Amino acid sequence: QVQLVESGGGLVQPGGSLRLSCSASGFTFDDYAMGWFRQAPGKEREGVAGISSIGSGGFTTYADSVKGRFTLSKDNAKNTLYLQMNSLKPEDTAMYYCAAGRHVGPPLWTSTYEYWGQGTQVTVSS
Numbered sequence: 001q002v003q004l005v006e007s008g009g010g011l012v013q014p015g016g017s018l019r020l021s022c023s024a025s026g027f028t029f030d031d032y033a034m035g036w037f038r039q040a041p042g043k044e045r046e047g048v049a050g051i052s053s054i055g056s057g058g059f060t061t062y063a064d065s066v067k068g069r070f071t072l073s074k075d076n077a078k079n080t081l082y083l084q085m086n087s088l089k090p091e092d093t094a095m096y097y098c099a100a101g102r103h104v105g106p107p108l109w110t111s112t113y114e115y116w117g118q119g120t121q122v123t124v125s126s
Contacts, residue, residue, distance in 0.1 A: 002026040002115045004098045009120030016088050020120060022081040022098030029079050030054040033101050033112055036072060036083045038094035038122075045097070049083060050107025061107040066092075088124045095119040 008020040035050035049072040101113035
């Protein structure tokens with residue numbers, strides 16, 4: 001059974017940093033595309049960063065709004081996906097979700113993913 005558990009969210013001041021973690025189980029990590037998404041109140045869920053499966057090249061993609069500030073990484077030994085978030089802005093405030101999927105599709109599209117975690121809240125405020 002595929003399980004994704006996010007952690008690491010919290011309250012941070014503008015300009016601060018957070019590192020989100022997604023602990024994955026129930027599947028072979030490298031066989032799946034993995035991604036981070038976020039959803040603010042009243043807005044649609046949007047892709048933040050994604051990495052394709054090893055079979056699809058293992059490429060990392062970022063949304064324009066976070067390029068240069070966020071970094072996605074994987075620790076295959078721990079089956080854990082990370083999202084390092086620096087220079088955080090109030091507009092980054094949202095619930096952040098980890099996702100996994102076997103579909104071959106754009107890494108930042110929700111339709112690429114079948115499995116979702118419960119989310120972790122990130123609030124950027126002074």
